[in-house]
Structure formats: structure tokens, C-alpha cells
Amino acid sequence: MPELRKEPIVGIWVIISTERGKRPSDFERVVPKKKAVFCPFCPGNEDKTPPSILVYRNNMIPYSNSNWTLRVVPNKFPALRIEGELIREGEGVYDKMTGIGAHEVIIESPVHEATFSNMHPKALEDVFWSYRDRIMDLKKDRRLKYCLIFKNHGEAAGASLEHTHSQLIALPIVPIAVSEELAGSEGYYKYKERCIYCDIIRQELNEKIRVISENRHFLAIAPYASRSPFETWILPKRHMALYENTEVAEMESLASIFSDIFVRIDAVLENPPYNFMLHTSPFYENTEPYYHWHFEIVPKLTKLAGFEWGSGFFINPTPPEDAAQYMREVRI
Amino acid sequence: MPELRKEPIVGIWVIISTERGKRPSDFERVVPKKKAVFCPFCPGNEDKTPPSILVYRNNMIPYSNSNWTLRVVPNKFPALRIEGELIREGEGVYDKMTGIGAHEVIIESPVHEATFSNMHPKALEDVFWSYRDRIMDLKKDRRLKYCLIFKNHGEAAGASLEHTHSQLIALPIVPIAVSEELAGSEGYYKYKERCIYCDIIRQELNEKIRVISENRHFLAIAPYASRSPFETWILPKRHMALYENTEVAEMESLASIFSDIFVRIDAVLENPPYNFMLHTSPFYENTEPYYHWHFEIVPKLTKLAGFEWGSGFFINPTPPEDAAQYMREVRI
Numbered sequence: 001m002p003e004l005r006k007e008p009i010v011g012i013w014v015i016i017s018t019e020r021g022k023r024p025s026d027f028e029r030v031v032p033k034k035k036a037v038f039c040p041f042c043p044g045n046e047d048k049t050p051p052s053i054l055v056y057r058n059n060m061i062p063y064s065n066s067n068w069t070l071r072v073v074p075n076k077f078p079a080l081r082i083e084g085e086l087i088r089e090g091e092g093v094y095d096k097m098t099g100i101g102a103h104e105v106i107i108e109s110p111v112h113e114a115t116f117s118n119m120h121p122k123a124l125e126d127v128f129w130s131y132r133d134r135i136m137d138l139k140k141d142r143r144l145k146y147c148l149i150f151k152n153h154g155e156a157a158g159a160s161l162e163h164t165h166s167q168l169i170a171l172p173i174v175p176i177a178v179s180e181e182l183a184g185s186e187g188y189y190k191y192k193e194r195c196i197y198c199d200i201i202r203q204e205l206n207e208k209i210r211v212i213s214e215n216r217h218f219l220a221i222a223p224y225a226s227r228s229p230f231e232t233w234i235l236p237k238r239h240m241a242l243y244e245n246t247e248v249a250e251m252e253s254l255a256s257i258f259s260d261i262f263v264r265i266d267a268v269l270e271n272p273p274y275n276f277m278l279h280t281s282p283f284y285e286n287t288e289p290y291y292h293w294h295f296e297i298v299p300k301l302t303k304l305a306g307f308e309w310g311s312g313f314f315i316n317p318t319p320p321e322d323a324a325q326y327m328r329e330v331r332i
Numbered sequence: 333m334p335e336l337r338k339e340p341i342v343g344i345w346v347i348i349s350t351e352r353g354k355r356p357s358d359f360e361r362v363v364p365k366k367k368a369v370f371c372p373f374c375p376g377n378e379d380k381t382p383p384s385i386l387v388y389r390n391n392m393i394p395y396s397n398s399n400w401t402l403r404v405v406p407n408k409f410p411a412l413r414i415e416g417e418l419i420r421e422g423e424g425v426y427d428k429m430t431g432i433g434a435h436e437v438i439i440e441s442p443v444h445e446a447t448f449s450n451m452h453p454k455a456l457e458d459v460f461w462s463y464r465d466r467i468m469d470l471k472k473d474r475r476l477k478y479c480l481i482f483k484n485h486g487e488a489a490g491a492s493l494e495h496t497h498s499q500l501i502a503l504p505i506v507p508i509a510v511s512e513e514l515a516g517s518e519g520y521y522k523y524k525e526r527c528i529y530c531d532i533i534r535q536e537l538n539e540k541i542r543v544i545s546e547n548r549h550f551l552a553i554a555p556y557a558s559r560s561p562f563e564t565w566i567l568p569k570r571h572m573a574l575y576e577n578t579e580v581a582e583m584e585s586l587a588s589i590f591s592d593i594f595v596r597i598d599a600v601l602e603n604p605p606y607n608f609m610l611h612t613s614p615f616y617e618n619t620e621p622y623y624h625w626h627f628e629i630v631p632k633l634t635k636l637a638g639f640e641w642g643s644g645f646f647i648n649p650t651p652p653e654d655a656a657q658y659m660r661e662v663r664i
Contacts, residue, residue: 092531093531177645313508
């Protein structure tokens with residue numbers, strides 16, 4: 001059974017995979033260029049992944065096992081396990097709990113070469129619906145407190161398979177970065193009686209210098225204190241603490257702005273590796289007055305060095321105003 | 333003038349280098365293998381760096397400009413500037429201040445091929461004395477609040493030059509990771525009236541399962557909740573909040589345990605890239621009752637993916653107990 005352990009000073013929780021323990025020789029010394037000779041995510045290879053948790057199909061096409069448009073499957077090498085009892089205990093000065101949770105893979109398209117920039121917005125919309133479906137389902141498990149949804153694209157950004165996919169990790173704790181965001185936005189709300197994200201949206205729409213793209217329901221900006229060059233946030237204009245409360249028309253807008261942003265990112269930065277993550281509220285916490293869900297996209301352009309790791313203090317060589325301008329003005 | 337900007341929700345400060353602004357085409361698309369054809373840090377090339385701030389020499393060798401054993405120079409491309417006034421101001425919902433600070437390079441040895449594993453412990457001792465000398469000097473500047481000292485070794489860990497060096501960034505703010513450590517250890521102190529690091533040292537010395545190495549004044553452990561495989565902390569056994577209070581005999585012990593640890597790291601992991609960072613107290617804050625300075629060493633073995641970046645929640649595939657055992661038992 002893997003363990004969740006809390007760093008006792010700052011409070012960061014870590015999953016310790018006691019069973020899959022890597023040895024020194026397990027770590028790669030050189031980075032080989034990946035060539036997908038066999039892809040377990042391609043249609044026809046459904047038996048090479050654990051059985052599906054969720055499948056979307058196209059009703060216009062005759063049914064067959066391989067005729068899917070999107071699949072969610074458990075991660076074959078999960079960092080957490082869904083079975084078992086959630087036990088917390090101490091070890092002297094330290095605290096731990098059992099590594100209960102879910103670790104799933106969202107295979108976003110049957111097409112191996114699909115990317116967020118070349119997928120049809122309608123197909124992207126399905127990706128965003130699948131996130132919602134999984135959150136709604138996992139929320140029923142009262143041992144779990146948070147569902148992290150993220151995407152690693154490209155080897156340098158940590159993707160181990162090139163076939164387009166996102167990941168989901170459901171946890172019995174709230175990750176520290178989320179807690180900090182919640183605490184920060186709650187503090188602001190107590191002081192101002194306004195949502196800080198709503199204030200940011202208002203100011204950005206007014207100043208227009210960090211706005212990258214906008215549609216009826218969403219806004220994409222280069223955040224004021226971008227930690228990384230070309231960091232991009234996508235926020236719903238309507239105040240909403242929970243991603244799962246997004247409505248049908250909004251989902252369409254979300255897919256549309258994502259499509260636009262990734263066409264721009266690929267045009268400006270020539271198909272860079274990137275990560276994105278959904279920041280939404282923990283399960284069953286009333287964060288509605290002050291929290292505001294959003295996506296954070298981070299192209300992987302610089303190496304994070306010791307400085308950033310150890311300090312939480314970042315050096316960003318590209319002002320967000322410049323990044324936003326490049327993104328706005330690129331020919332697409 | 334570069335700007336310091338605070339991420340308004342979590343409170344992370346970022347340096348925005350408005351002058352050296354990178355363009356999309358400035359980012360490398362492929363990682364070329366670096367060949368040092370010319371090294372500005374090698375003896376004889378002193379005029380290729382800004383003038384020295386601090387020089388150590390060997391008195392046994394006749395004086396010449398190139399006869400140094402260690403040099404500290406300003407970074408040629410500093411992220412912060414030492415000249416100017418510290419001005420704080422608001423921009424709507426956002427806050428910023430001028431990018432005042434120091435950015436220096438510690439050239440640890442005249443030998444291009446020197447590493448922490450092949451340098452003589454006496455030469456390493458000089459490195460640790462130079463850290464102290466620079467802290468004592470920068471502390472006199474009342475605009476500054478913190479001095480970050482760190483080392484990036486290897487291209488994958490962010491080192492842009494291969495000649496052995498550390499870096500120093502002195503800041504007008506306390507980095508968030510440091511504030512969080514201070515808040516955490518202060519909270520523990522208020523509750524228990526003990527230093528949490530002292531408690532950790534006691535428990536680790538008692539259990540012995542995560543101890544890697546130990547000498548008279550220092551302890552090296554794989555921390556209980558290591559965020560990364562083979563993460564290593566080096567702590568003084570004596571309670572001390574400030575690095576600069578380290579005494580002569582302790583400096584000798586510190587160099588000796590660093591030498592031992594890096595011989596082990598290189599033996600176990602075959603000369604991996606790594607980062608380390610000194611965690612010490614901010615200037616002129618009375619943290620003496622509860623804080624305890626230490627070094628954190630992180631070999632760069634895994635790619636940090638979107639998951640870790642966005643959540644502050646890490647997956648570590650190597651239990652620290654295993655890492656410590658590999659490190660203890662390796663033949664050196």
C-alpha cells in the first residue's frame with residue numbers, strides 16, 4: 001500500500017509508492033527520442049489498458065468495441081489505490097495516511113496525432129464534459145476531498161505516452177497549492193466582500209494589455225505575475241466556485257477558447273511541451289462566495305532550477321504584457 | 333528596471349525582467365549538448381566577468397590576478413539590480429515593487445572540472461565561508477530582507493555554465509517557501525515549545541532508517557516526506573536559526589559531510605544533475621527560538637510535470653528509507 005506523507009514543516013503531502021519503489025538504475029541517464037511503435041491508447045488496443053470507466057461514442061457510427069470518441073480508464077500504474085480503508089496515524093513527529101484515491105487517464109481522442117490545436121472544438125467539448133462526469137462520480141466517495149485534473153503534453157512536460165490524454169488524481173486531502181489559493185481568496189473576500197478573480201477579470205477587461213482572447217463566457221489572460229513565460233489562465237466570466245456547475249452554453253465557449261489558445265500557443269511557440277491544470281473547489285466545502293474555478297496553462301520553455309524549487313520564487317524572462325501581445329497578434 | 337510582482341492570490345513574488353525580455357524565438361527548441369569551448373570562469377579570463385566582489389587566494393602561491401582559489405562576481409545578466417530606490421506601489425488589484433537586489437556568482441574553484449565530489453574538503457570549506465562572508469556583507473543593506481544561496485549543477489538542473497559555481501540572490505522580500513517554513517516551525521514552537529527540526533534530528537538519530545551520514549556537528553537524512561527521489565537534507569545538530577552563526581569547527585564538519593554526501597550521490601546516481609539550496613533565516617527577524625538552518629539537496633531525476641507544478645503535491649517513486657539505504661551502503 002502506498003503512503004501519503006506530510007512534510008511536517010510546510011504541510012506538503014507526498015505519495016510514497018512503497019510497492020513500485022524505483023532503484024537507482026531505474027532512472028534514465030539520457031533522454032531518448034520517443035518513437036511510438038505500439039500505442040495502448042489507439043483503437044483496437046482496448047485490452048491493453050484496464051477496462052474503461054467511461055466511454056463516449058458516436059451514435060452515427062455502428063457500435064463496435066473500438067468505435068469510441070473518448071475513453072476514461074484507470075491508470076495502469078496508479079499512484080493511489082481506490083480500494084481500502086482511509087487510516088491516519090502518527091510516526092513520532094510525522095503524520096501519514098493510507099494512499100487511498102483514484103488515478104485515471106482520459107484518452108481524449110481515438111486519433112493518435114490529435115492535439116488541442118488540431119481537434120475539432122466539438123471534440124474538445126467532450127473532453128471538458130468528461131472532466132465533469134468524472135468529478136460528479138468521484139464526489140460520491142466520501143473518503144475523497146479533491147479531484148486534480150491536469151494534462152502533460154510532450155516528453156519534456158512529463159508525458160510518458162504521446163497519444164493525447166489528460167490525467168485525474170482524486171485525493172483524500174486538499175493539495176497545498178489549492179488550500180493556499182482558497183485561503184488567499186477567502187482572505188480577500190473577508191476584507192473586500194468581493195471575489196478576487198472577479199476583480200482580476202474586471203481589471204484585465206478594462207486594461208486589455210494582458211488579455212489574449214475572449215469570448216461570450218470566457219477570458220484568457222497572461223497573469224500579472226506569470227511565473228513562467230507564456231503562462232495563460234482561462235477563467236469563466238461568471239462567478240463560479242465549482243467546475244461542475246458549468247452550463248451547456250459555457251462548455252461550448254470553454255472548448256472554443258481552448259481551441260483558440262492552443263492554436264495560438266502552437267503558432268507562437270512551435271508546438272511546445274506544456275502542462276495545464278484545472279483549479280476548482282474541494283468537494284463539499286462552501287467556497288462559493290470567494291472561489292472562482294479556472295485553468296492554468298504553462299508552456300514548458302525554461303528549466304525550473306534550484307532557485308525556484310527551493311524558494312517558491314520564480315524568475316520569468318518574458319513580461320506577460322509581451323506574451324499576451326505575441327499571442328494576440330500571431331497569424332493563425 | 334525589472335519589476336518584482338506578487339501573484340495576488342497565493343502571494344508568490346516574481347521578478348519580471350522588463351529589459352531583457354525574451355522573444356518567442358529566443359527559446360531553444362532542442363537541447364544541444366554543451367561543449368565548453370571558452371569558459372569565462374577559468375583563470376586568465378577574469379576580465380570576462382564583472383569585477384570581483386570577493387576573492388580568496390592561496391598565500392603559498394605568488395600573487396597574480398589569476399592566482400585565486402575562489403571568486404565571487406556579480407552575475408553578468410542579473411535578475412535584480414543593486415542600484416536604485418525601493419518603491420512599492422499598487423496597480424489596481426495588483427502590487428509591485430522595484431526589482432532591487434543582488435545577483436552574484438560564487439566561482440567555487442579555479443579548476444574547470446571540479447565538482448563537490450572531487451574537490452578537497454578544505455576547498456569546500458572555503459565555499460561555505462564565502463556564503464557566510466557574502467551574507468554578512470549583504471545584511472548591511474537595509475533594503476534587503478533575504479539572501480537565497482543555491483547551486484544548479486548540470487544542464488538539466490538549470491546550470492548554464494559547466495564550471496562549478498553557486499549563485500546568490502539577495503531580495504527585498506522573504507520568499508514564500510521560506511515564509512511558510514518559518515510560519516510552520518513557529519506554529520510548532522508555540523504548540524510544543526520545541527524546535528521541530530531538533531525534534532526531527534532526535535527522531536532520525538534514534539530510528540536510523542533515514543540517516544545517510546553523520547559527523548560530529550552535522551546530520552544528513554533522506555527526509556520523511558521527500559518530494560523527490562534521493563532528496564537529502566543536511567542539518568546542524570546544534571540548534572541555530574542563522575547560517576552565519578556557524579563556528580569554525582562546524583564549518584569543517586559541514587564541508588566534510590557535503591564531500592561525503594556528494595561522493596555518495598555520484599556513486600549511486602552516476603553524476604546526476606542536482607540543485608541544492610541553503611534555507612536560513614531572513615535578515616533581522618528573531619527566529620532563533622524556532623527556526624533551524626539547513627541545506628536541501630535535490631538530484632534532478634524526474635521531470636516535474638503539471639501535476640506537481642499546479643498542486644504543490646508531489647509523487648515520489650522512491651521511499652526515502654530505500655534512498656537512505658542505497659546512499660549508506662554504496663561502495664565509495
